[in-house]
Amino acid sequence: MSLVRSGGGVFDPLSLDFWASADPLGVVRPLAEQCPVLTNVCVDWKETPAAHVLRANLPGVGKDAARVEVEDGGVLVISGERAREEPREGEAWRLVERSSGRFQRRFRLPRGARLDQVSAAMEDGVLTVTVPKEKAKKPQVKTVEISG
Known part of the structure; x- marks a missing residue:
């Protein structure tokens, strides 16, 4: 019998990397120990007539630890960093599913975004970033006189 590496990545149970990150009790190490920058921040992007509104779920991240x-x-x-909670003396982790460490998400904004007027607010672990749009300009029509 031989083990075949599937190459599916960290979350593929057939991958040797998956089993290498587990301890004898079956507790998987936090993702931050496996990846230097996390990208698992969930973001919703809504476009309204006046602005682009992005909402990022950042539970456990204070506004001082987040950056726009x-x-x-x-x-x-x-971007930012979610602090890792260390167990106190006599405590031991049995399950770690919440990621910790640095995170970063990048979004290319469309033309017409007012980059000089971006605002951000944090409430209940949700970061809301608002990027206003330029007002739509009405096309100017100039009548040209026909000579002849």
Whole structure:
């Protein structure tokens, strides 16, 4: 009998990486120990007539640990770090499913986004980023006089 590596990644139970990250009691190590930057932040992006509104679920992340940046070229970056809780003396983890460590999500904003007016607010573990849109300009029609 031989083991065949499936190459499915960290969450594939047939992958040797999956079993290498488990301890003898079957507790899987936090994802932060396996990946330097987490991308598992869930984000909803809604477009309204006036703005683009992005909502990111960041449970356990304070507003001081979250960061919103706008890069050149209209790229919105949501990043930060979720602190890892260390067990106290006499305590031991039996199951770890909540990820900890750094996270980052990047979004290319469409043309017409007002990058100089981006705002963000955090409430109940949800980060809301609002990117206003430029007002739609009505096409100007100029009548040209026909000579002749």
